[in-house]
Amino acid sequence: MQPYSSARDEFEGMAPVMLDANENSLGSVGPDDFSRYPDPHQRAIKADLAQLKGVTPENIFLGNGSDEAIDLLVRLTCTPGQDSIVVCPPTYGMYEVAANLNDVRVEQLPLTPDFQLAANAAQLLAASSAKLVFLCSPNNPTGNLLAQDAIEAILRSFKGFVVVDEAYADFAMSPSWTTRLPEFPRLVVLQTFSKAWGLAGLRLGVAYGSPELIAYLNKIKPPYNISAATQQHALAALAAAPQLPEMQAELLNSRRWLAEQLPLLPIVEHVFPSDANFLLVRFNVDATAVYDQLRARGIVVRNRTTQPGCAGSLRLTVGTTDENAQLLQALTEIGAELPTEVATSR
Known part of the structure; x- marks a missing residue:
């Protein structure tokens, strides 16, 4: 598939006269000037975020909330009417919604009464043909971290992509799974600016993965999925990260x-x-x-x-x-x- 080539893909930066993108050269209605299209690849945010998280910009996908990354992961890996994903209820409901929207079957692997993965979870998933398993840790709505050894066993045995949703990881005392990306090529880690960063209104989510996977997500995303206003506020927040x-x-x-x-x-x-x-x-x-x-x-x-x-x-x-x-x-x-x-x- 050839991705859409936007005006900002074909010319980066600014020139004295910009007449390539059919923008309004007179400016914006209202007090702030947002007449120019934003960077479709959010390079400045990725550079700052990569330094903060100890990854490379090529490991980072930015979406309109984590929900966009969830939807794109399902669309990227699953054939409608044929493939399936695995969820572990009780958990975040958007995984199943994304599957339903894309005509993808949902397999359920319920958590135990103490909200942990079942002892035979890795064994069951090793036999599954599902393309994705979503593991929310800390989990929503239960609040607990899933056991690290259980997730690691799944990463070593499951043939599909393992998506660890760390929306609440900034409140936990456990290292992020982003530190294990080089070890597991099929690991995807979701994070967000909505919780600890207090920027839910911006709708900015992050997916960390192998450069190959991230390149595919960038290929199928809408060209300008992160607004200029969101990018400005996110950069200001990253500059204030010591707070x-x-x-x-x-x-x-x-x-x-x-x-x-x-x-x-x-x-x-x-x-x-x-x-x-x-x-x-x-x-x-x-x-x-x-x-x-x-x-x-x-x-x-x-x-x-x-x-x-x-x-x-x-x-x-x-x-x-x-x-x-x-x-x-x-x-x-x-x-x-x-x-x-x-x-x-x-």
Whole structure:
């Protein structure tokens, strides 16, 4: 396949007179000038990110959120109506959505009750003809890291691509799988600027992989998939990267505080260990009733009661110190106010 050749592919940089891309030479409507197309290959961001992550720019694909990379990986590797991917529920729902959109079958390899890969996962995947397996670590919605030796066993036995989604890795105390890229040519690592970097509104996701795979993703992506505004803000964030550890530390302290305080509430049955910026909490009362009562108080959390293995559970994002205190106070009040018939049901 020949990729689309944009004006910015055929001429890089700027010239005194730019009349090649049918842009508006008069400028932009509004206070900021975005009249020129952005760099389709995001070279400046990749250079800074490569230095920060210890990889090369050729290892990096930038997408409109990680969701674009997920969709492109499915389209790149799977023949519609013929191939399959593997997901490990409960997990991030976009993997299955991308498969459904592309007419790709979904095989399920459920996590164990403690949200780890099954002991025979590598053996089962070695026998699978699936083209991709998605491993979310730290996992969403459970918050935990998947065991490193289990992922490594899959990398050594699975014939397809192993996609480790590290959207929440900046909140974990484990090395990124990007450090193992040279060792595993079929490893793809997804990260994002939406979580620890606090740039969810920019929609900037990253896929790290072998230069050969990244070249294919660049071939099939839309030519200008990352806007000039997003690139500007991302470069500013990368320049301010020394601020990141301070934000991480504050969030981790708040996560620790919530994890200590929530089990003291009578309506809380279990707080699952978390390596992310949220906690999965199982209630010994009707979790949907708790969810509704929180909404009535202006506090929105995520209802995960319908997810496999997550019955009776809500996902609580770690907020500011004040927001966390409000959440705890609201849950205390809800526990005291729930009617007896609700408080004794699951």
